[in-house]
Amino acid sequence: xxxxxxxxxSRKSRELKAQGKDVISLSLGEPDFFTPQFIKDAAVEAMxxxxxxxxxxxxxxxxxxxxxxxxxxxxxxxxxxxxIVVSTGAKQSIANLVMSTINPGDEVIIPAPYWVSYAEIxxxxxxxxxxxxxxxxxxxxxxxxxxxxxxTPKTKMMMFSSPCNPTGTVYSKEELRGLAxxxxxHPNVIVMSDEIYxxxxxxxxxxxxxxxxxxxxxxxxVNGVSxxxxxxxxxxxxxxxxxxxxxxCNKMQGQFTSATCSIAQRATIAAVNADPAILKDMIAAFxxxxxxxxxxxxxxxxxxxxxxxxxxxxxxxxxxxxxxKAGDKVIESAEDLCMYLLNDGLVALVxxxxxxxxxxxxISYAASEETLTEAxxxxxxxxxxxxx
Ligand code: PMP
Ligand code: GLU
Numbered sequence: 001x002x003x004x005x006x007x008x009x010s011r012k013s014r015e016l017k018a019q020g021k022d023v024i025s026l027s028l029g030e031p032d033f034f035t036p037q038f039i040k041d042a043a044v045e046a047m048x049x050x051x052x053x054x055x056x057x058x059x060x061x062x063x064x065x066x067x068x069x070x071x072x073x074x075x076x077x078x079x080x081x082x083x084i085v086v087s088t089g090a091k092q093s094i095a096n097l098v099m100s101t102i103n104p105g106d107e108v109i110i111p112a113p114y115w116v117s118y119a120e121i122x123x124x125x126x127x128x129x130x131x132x133x134x135x136x137x138x139x140x141x142x143x144x145x146x147x148x149x150x151x152t153p154k155t156k157m158m159m160f161s162s163p164c165n166p167t168g169t170v171y172s173k174e175e176l177r178g179l180a181x182x183x184x185x186h187p188n189v190i191v192m193s194d195e196i197y198x199x200x201x202x203x204x205x206x207x208x209x210x211x212x213x214x215x216x217x218x219x220x221x222v223n224g225v226s227x228x229x230x231x232x233x234x235x236x237x238x239x240x241x242x243x244x245x246x247x248x249c250n251k252m253q254g255q256f257t258s259a260t261c262s263i264a265q266r267a268t269i270a271a272v273n274a275d276p277a278i279l280k281d282m283i284a285a286f287x288x289x290x291x292x293x294x295x296x297x298x299x300x301x302x303x304x305x306x307x308x309x310x311x312x313x314x315x316x317x318x319x320x321x322x323x324x325k326a327g328d329k330v331i332e333s334a335e336d337l338c339m340y341l342l343n344d345g346l347v348a349l350v351x352x353x354x355x356x357x358x359x360x361x362x363i364s365y366a367a368s369e370e371t372l373t374e375a376x377x378x379x380x381x382x383x384x385x386x387x388x
Contacts, residue, residue: 001120013348024375026358026364027348031230057254059086064068070272075208085249088260090224090237100248102127106156111142112356115165140167144178161194166355166362168308169314173207176305180212198229201310229271235266268379289365296376313364319359324386345382347375
């Protein structure tokens with residue numbers, strides 16, 4: 001298993017900062033907002049009320065009830081409490097799911113670009129990631145035909161996110177219906193639908209694959225509070241799943257972590273019960289940052305970017321710089337360009353290789369407009385310095 005590339009880049013930029021270098025880090029996908037006060041208040045109250053002991057393994061009953069309500073309210077998915085498992089971040093939710101469903105040799109279809117940890121978690125379980133590339137011209141969308149063609153008798157799962165990390169791609173209801181049609185033809189295949197960015201969507205409404213009744217039994221919906229509620233450090237994620245799978249994840253978690261933090265769980269009740277409409281200022285801020293970054297990238301010759309519909313990432317193609325030189329060093333890959341931008345331009349991004357696309361870089365624009373403006377200026381200046 002590889003080290004998480006997102007976490008590795010954030011570690012590297014922290015190290016450079018500790019050496020006194022003025023690095024701007026756009027490497028980690030983490031909102032730069034603070035957790036809303038009413039959520040923090042719920043945590044303080046929880047401590048005062050002594051919610052400080054082990055909790056039920058899949059989470060407090062009233063939290064799971066609140067999450068089931070949230071799934072009905074926001075996503076039109078009828079999960080009951082016993083189909084919900086709360087974990088230590090959506091990352092653990094995904095790990096529980098993969099560890100409890102994937103046997104050595106099972107194939108897991110992963111449309112690329114994909115979030116870094118999917119393929120690595122599959123490898124830990126002995127599964128085989130079957131990576132299917134998509135293209136920037138097609139907004140990095142995975143088509144029903146590609147899905148159909150990738151399925152073999154060994155396929156156990158398909159994993160994807162919408163809005164997508166790292167591309168920001170958002171699937172429409174019709175596009176999800178197209179994937180559901182293929183899934184329906186293969187009753188032994190399940191889909192992990194990662195919807196952690198559901199509220200960070202600039203184009204329209206969010207749609208969930210599990211809303212379609214005819215594939216409901218084949219979909220596990222992953223979500224969490226890290227992104228929308230700026231709660232990355234609280235470590236709370238959850239799944240809604242067919243009962244058999246939820247039970248398996250519960251059993252897995254009971255041996256690994258017992259449950260996630262009691263106080264964070266109480267705070268999460270406040271988050272999932274809140275009206276997502278209160279997130280509109282944060283979403284508007286992300287949208288204007290997206291415009292800022294896209295405008296800056298459009299002015300950089302050789303950089304090709306599409307317009308992402310959600311999340312807080314842009315994933316431009318920078319392959320036109322391969323073969324160019326920084327002094328004596330030839331830039332041969334996205335990784336080389338990323339290291340050059342870090343060491344020379346003092347901007348930390350993440351190379352596309354780890355997301356399954358070696359032609360691109362990921363820019364996380366979860367930073368202030370001032371920071372983004374300076375980061376884009378540095379990136380443009382560093383790219384301009386490269387010689388043929
Ligand atoms: N899925 C996606 C697509 C992500 O970007 C992240 C990053 N945080 C996660 C899952 C995991 O989130 P967490 O563990 O913080 O809930
Ligand atoms: N999901 C975020 C990212 O992609 C956080 C880092 C991580 O969990 O790997 O940057």
